[in-house]
Amino acid sequence: MSTMVKVRRRIPPYLFVGAAAVYLAIFTATPLLRGVWLSFTDTKLLNPDGGTFVGADNYRNLLTEDRFLSSVVTTLLYTTLTVVGALVLGTAAAFAINERFRGRAVARAVLTMPWAAPSIAVVLVYTWIFNVEDGVANRSLAALGIGQQGWLLDPDRGLLAVTLVSVWKVFPFIMLVVLAALQSVPSELRESGRIDGAARLTIVREIVLPHIAPTLRVAALLMTIWSIRRFEIIFLLTGGGPVDSTNTLVINVYREAFQNSELGRAAAIGMLGLCLSLVVTVVYFVVDGRSARKEAS
Amino acid sequence: MVRPKRFLALTASVAALALIAACGGDDPSEDGKTAADGGTLEITHWDLLSPSYGAQMWELFKGYEKNNGAASLTKQEITRQDYETTIKSQIAAGGGPDVLAIPDTFLPELAEAGALESLDGVFPADMKPPLNATNEGGKWRGTQMAITAQIAPYAFMWNKDILERAGVQPPTTPQELVNAAKTIKERTGITGFAVRHRIAEENPWWIDFYNWPRGFGGGWSDGTKLTIDRPENIAAVKAYKEIFDSGSFPVGDDASTFRTKFKQGQLAMLIDSTGVPTAVISEKVPSTSILSSKLPFPTQNTSHVGIYFGINKNAKNKELAKDFLRWLVAQEQQQEMSEVLGNASTVAVDTTVPQEYLERNPWVAAFRENASHSKGAVIEGFEEKTPRIRHIVLTWIEKVLLQDLPPEEALAKAAQEAAAVAR
Numbered sequence: 093m094s095t096m097v098k099v100r101r102r103i104p105p106y107l108f109v110g111a112a113a114v115y116l117a118i119f120t121a122t123p124l125l126r127g128v129w130l131s132f133t134d135t136k137l138l139n140p141d142g143g144t145f146v147g148a149d150n151y152r153n154l155l156t157e158d159r160f161l162s163s164v165v166t167t168l169l170y171t172t173l174t175v176v177g178a179l180v181l182g183t184a185a186a187f188a189i190n191e192r193f194r195g196r197a198v199a200r201a202v203l204t205m206p207w208a209a210p211s212i213a214v215v216l217v218y219t220w221i222f223n224v225e226d227g228v229a230n231r232s233l234a235a236l237g238i239g240q241q242g243w244l245l246d247p248d249r250g251l252l253a254v255t256l257v258s259v260w261k262v263f264p265f266i267m268l269v270v271l272a273a274l275q276s277v278p279s280e281l282r283e284s285g286r287i288d289g290a291a292r293l294t295i296v297r298e299i300v301l302p303h304i305a306p307t308l309r310v311a312a313l314l315m316t317i318w319s320i321r322r323f324e325i326i327f328l329l330t331g332g333g334p335v336d337s338t339n340t341l342v343i344n345v346y347r348e349a350f351q352n353s354e355l356g357r358a359a360a361i362g363m364l365g366l367c368l369s370l371v372v373t374v375v376y377f378v379v380d381g382r383s384a385r386k387e388a389s
Numbered sequence: 390m391v392r393p394k395r396f397l398a399l400t401a402s403v404a405a406l407a408l409i410a411a412c413g414g415d416d417p418s419e420d421g422k423t424a425a426d427g428g429t430l431e432i433t434h435w436d437l438l439s440p441s442y443g444a445q446m447w448e449l450f451k452g453y454e455k456n457n458g459a460a461s462l463t464k465q466e467i468t469r470q471d472y473e474t475t476i477k478s479q480i481a482a483g484g485g486p487d488v489l490a491i492p493d494t495f496l497p498e499l500a501e502a503g504a505l506e507s508l509d510g511v512f513p514a515d516m517k518p519p520l521n522a523t524n525e526g527g528k529w530r531g532t533q534m535a536i537t538a539q540i541a542p543y544a545f546m547w548n549k550d551i552l553e554r555a556g557v558q559p560p561t562t563p564q565e566l567v568n569a570a571k572t573i574k575e576r577t578g579i580t581g582f583a584v585r586h587r588i589a590e591e592n593p594w595w596i597d598f599y600n601w602p603r604g605f606g607g608g609w610s611d612g613t614k615l616t617i618d619r620p621e622n623i624a625a626v627k628a629y630k631e632i633f634d635s636g637s638f639p640v641g642d643d644a645s646t647f648r649t650k651f652k653q654g655q656l657a658m659l660i661d662s663t664g665v666p667t668a669v670i671s672e673k674v675p676s677t678s679i680l681s682s683k684l685p686f687p688t689q690n691t692s693h694v695g696i697y698f699g700i701n702k703n704a705k706n707k708e709l710a711k712d713f714l715r716w717l718v719a720q721e722q723q724q725e726m727s728e729v730l731g732n733a734s735t736v737a738v739d740t741t742v743p744q745e746y747l748e749r750n751p752w753v754a755a756f757r758e759n760a761s762h763s764k765g766a767v768i769e770g771f772e773e774k775t776p777r778i779r780h781i782v783l784t785w786i787e788k789v790l791l792q793d794l795p796p797e798e799a800l801a802k803a804a805q806e807a808a809a810v811a812r
Contacts, residue, residue, distance in 0.1 A: 138502035140481050224641035225580075245587070245641050247791055333588030335787045350474035351591075352776050353498060 130359035137353035150360035159336065160344065160361070167340040167368070170255060170326075171319040177259035178315055179308065182266025187296075189267070190274045207264035215328040218257045219244070244330055250337040254326050261325060262318070266311050273307035274300065305383070313376040317369050341365040424712035427459020428705060432713075433476075434490035434538070434696075435469040441668045445729045453716050460709060473592070480504045480703060487704035488713060490538050493526055493695030493765040494592065497772030500529035506700040508533040511711045518720055518738045526765065527697045535697035536718060539726075540735040541663040542693040542763035543600050544681040544755045548674055551579055551657040560685045563628040566658075567635050573657045574637035581637030582658040583647035586790060588783055590643055595779045596692055597644075598786070599766040600660055601625035604686025609768045609778070615811060617782060617804040618797070626789055626796035628686075633790050660684060662694045663733035663756045681755035683762075693763035735760050771811055778807045 131150055135143025154160045189200050206214070221228045222243035230240050243253040277300055285295040323342045326332070332339035332347065341361055349358035422428070432450055437443045451462055465486045467475045473495050479485035480499075491499060499505050509532055512520060520536065527535035547559055555573040560566040570581025585594040602608055605628070607621030616622070632638055639647050639656065650656040652669040659665075670676045683689045698717070700710040716722065718737045727740040733756035747753055768775045785803035788794040 136502065137477050137481050138498065138504055219643075222641070223646070225639060242641060242791070244589075245791060247787075329589070331587070331589030331591060333784070333787060334791055336784055347780070350477060351780070353477060 127359045127362055130356055131363045132360075133356045135355040135359075137349060137355050140355060143356055146356065150357050151364075154357070154360055154364065159339070162336060163339045163341055163344045164364075164368075166251065166336075166338065167320060167342075167365075170251060170258075170322075170338070170340055171316055173251075173255045174258045174262070174319045174322075175312055175315045177255065178263045178266050179312060181259060182263040182311075183270050183308070185263065185267040186270035186274055190271055203267060204264045206261050207268075209261070211261065211324045212328065214257065214261055215325060218253075218329065222253055242334075245334050247335040247337040250330055250334050254329055254338045257329060258319070258322060258325050262315065266315065269307055269311045270304060273304040277303045306380070309376065309380055309383075313373065316372050320365060320369055320372070341368070422706045422708060424457060424706075424708045425459060426706065426709070427457060427461070428709055429461045429463055430488060430706070430709055430713055431463050431465055431486040432488045433465040433467055433486040435467055435472050436490070436539075436664075436696075437464050438466050438468060439664070439668070442729050442731070446726075449722065449725050449729060450717075452722070453713050456716050457709075457712065460713070462713075469593070470590075480701060483703055485701045485703055487701055487706070487710045489699060489701060491535050491697045491699050492592075493697065494596065494767050494775060496527070496535060496697060496699070497529060497767060497775070499699070500532075500534045501773055504702050505529075505534045506702055506704065506707050506710070508536060508700070508711070508714070512536070512715060512718060516718070520718065520737055521735065521739050523695075523735050524737060526695050527699070535699035536714060537735070537737040538696040538698045539663075539730055540693055540695050540760065540763070541730075541733075542735075542756055542759040543597070543660055543662050543684065543691040544752070544759050545658070545660055545684050546651075546666065546679060546681045546752060547658040548651065548654065548656075548678055549680050550674075550678050551577060551654065555579075555657070559680065559682060560658075561682075562685055562687075563631070566628075566685045567631050570632060570635050570637035570658065574635075577657075579654075580639050580647075580650065580656050581635065582632055583639050583642060583650070583656055584660050585644050586633060587641070587643055588787055591780065591783060593644065595783060596694055596766040597660070597662075598629075598783070599692035599764075600684055601629050601686070603690040603692055603764060604684045604688055606688045606690070609782070610770050612770045615768070615771065615778070615804060615807055617778075617807055618800040623796045623800055625686075626786060626800060629786075630789050630796065663731060664694070666733065666750070666752050666756075667731040676750045676752070679750075679752040681752040683755065683759060689759070689762045691759050691763045692766055693760070695765040733757060774811050777810045781806045781810065 130143065132145055132147060133143035134146045134149075135141075185203055189196060189203065193199075220226075222230075224230060224240055224242055224245065227243070229243060233239070233241060241249055243249050281299050281303075282295055285299050290298070320340075321342055322340075323346065326338050326340060327343055327346065330338045332343040342365065345358045345361045345365070348354045348361060430453075434446070437447055439446070447464060450464075454460055454462060473492070476485060476489060476495075476499075480502075491505075508527075511533075523537045523540045524533070526540075527533060527537060545559075551573060552559060552569070555569075555576040557569045557572050557576075558565075560569045566582060573579055573581040584600075585597040587594065599609075602622045602625045605621045605625040607619050607625055608616060609622075610616055633640070639650065642650070644661075647656055647659065648661070648665060648669055651659055652671045652674055654673040666676070666679055666681075670679070684691055698714060700707055700714070704710050717726075720738060720740075723736045723738045724740050727734065727736050727742075730736070731753070732740075732742045732746055732750070733753045735757075742753065742757070766775075768778060771778060782800075782803045785794070785799040785806075789796050789799045
């Protein structure tokens with residue numbers, strides 16, 4: 093093969109990667125670097141180029157503020173509850189609609205609807221469902237003899253209400269992903285398990301779950317990152333209240349950037365949130381790497 | 390060498406041009422454009438989306454096109470909830486509407502950031518009728534940055550049919566308010582009283598809530614230092630908590646929900662601003678069934694929603710925008726504006742209300758009487774810090790409402806946190 097041909101063959105991969113790299117540099121790296129810079133300044137929203145360098149002041153102030161630290165805890169709590177809830181509900185739903193039964197197509201369509209519904213519509217519906225006096229939630233509880241709950245008002249219920257709505261909205265994503273994974277489990281494996289006399293639960297635990305585990309891990313990672321970043325459902329339902337009980341990091345970023353116009357502080361919160369997402373991602377890769385090595389050995 | 394004749398002609402031409410430019414307020418702006426050059430003028434006001442009078446307001450604005458044939462008006466529709474954030478983002482990016490409505494709580498931030506065009510000298514000193522005193526609120530550090538669009542004071546409103554059915558007299562004190570609300574609930578099953586109380590509506594809640602400290606003779610500052618935990622404010626929060634816990638308060642309802650309840654005859658009393666009555670008149674609650682008075686608090690003071698019109702520093706043709714505002718504050722347009730707004734608000738110049746209108750809309754009078762006792766919710770002396778202090782104070786008030794924290798303790802903590810922010 094001539095040198096010319098070799099060179100020609102080497103170029104296309106660089107071109108393809110280069111295009112993606114340029115795109116990422118423009119739309120991801122540049123804003124990210126700008127965000128890093130802003131987090132060390134006192135920039136105001138209405139004068140985005142007028143900030144002055146303040147060193148690590150924004151970080152120092154944030155890390156000593158109870159309100160910020162409490163929002164980190166709220167974010168972790170919300171993320172954990174949402175991811176666990178969505179994984180459990182989504183996986184259970186996937187197992188259910190993977191079975192053959194009459195009306196399966198309809199069930200699949202209905203269960204997918206929350207994912208397809210616009211968040212704003214979901215929030216409006218749930219605002220009414222959670223209405224203290226006239227909402228379906230409290231009317232249902234009243235029928236069971238349980239008193240009125242301030243779903244979106246009581247600081248002890250706010251996070252629960254927001255988590256319930258979030259889980260309801262996102263579990264179909266897990267359901268669809270797990271369903272696809274379930275359908276890729278070779279039927280011979282299940283069949284051989286059955287022939288060996290394994291119980292239904294044993295087949296699920298020993299054959300199906302290991303097969304879909306990598307899919308679940310990826311889904312959990314995505315769900316975690318999305319939950320850390322989720323804004324619209326929380327903001328529209330509670331605005332971060334009551335009493336800051338649903339005040340997550342992104343709500344904080346929004347409030348600092350757009351209500352208080354403190355772009356520098358908002359960027360610092362964003363960077364700390366990014367660190368949180370990075371930690372989750374690193375943990376995922378460590379766990380995934382260990383699993384891969386275990387399977388290989 | 391310049392010939393004397395040519396020099397004289399040139400000098401005369403320059404002088405004539407300068408004279409023309411100085412007269413009639415048609416100065417070329419930095420980009421050399423004059424109002425006569427026309428162009429597109431983009432206007433925004435969240436009220437343009439108002440179902441009850443948004444279309445009429447837009448029709449009024451569009452009247453300018455007849456006055457200046459070279460001008461074409463377009464509108465940008467932004468909801469109230471997203472207004473400040475949208476405008477800030479647009480202006481920060483070098484854009485935004487040419488003429489914009491500005492809430493009084495937003496004006497200091499825009500003015501301080503240099504985002505508004507000065508209006509000094511735009512309106513003739515001898516204009517008839519003159520700009521009224523409310524336009525002082527559009528000044529920032531001595532410069533006229535905006536002019537009054539609407540000053541909407543609050544009043545206590547009630548559905549007289551419900552109160553009559555319950556055998557209740559309109560309350561005039563905080564305790565009477567609680568008693569009336571409870572009695573109405575007991576005798577009719579209808580919710581007694583509502584005001585905003587949710588952090589999800591933070592900005593409008595702040596303006597609404599200011600009625601309580603104002604009505605009790607308190608306030609958030611004395612102009613130089615914060616007075617968040619002064620006794621009058623504590624008394625106000627106690628009264629607010631008492632009505633919240635009365636069992637006749639629609640806990641959890643946002644303003645749009647409780648106003649709808651009022652419109653449907655399912656709510657008896659509320660404290661709201663002038664824009665609300667026209668929006669809640671319905672077949673079930675005709676205008677003549679809505680009555681209003683001063684707030685049932687110790688003083689006649691109220692909060693108000695102050696809205697101003699200003700010109701964006703990024704406006705494409707500032708002279709055109711100024712000409713539009715000059716046209717808008719003329720008596721004919723202001724009278725029409727007042728009527729569009731239901732005749733209960735104050736506009737940029739003084740207007741009159743026909744007696745017949747007052748008879749058909751008995752709620753109007755109290756709003757107009759309250760106007761001179763009203764004040765905006767921007768914290769005097771801490772204008773730019775208001776958004777951060779607002780969040781602190783309202784979060785502590787939430788704790789009073791929802792976690793039964795004593796008002797003294799909550800306001801003391803709020804004062805402490807706010808002082809740290811204000812430093």
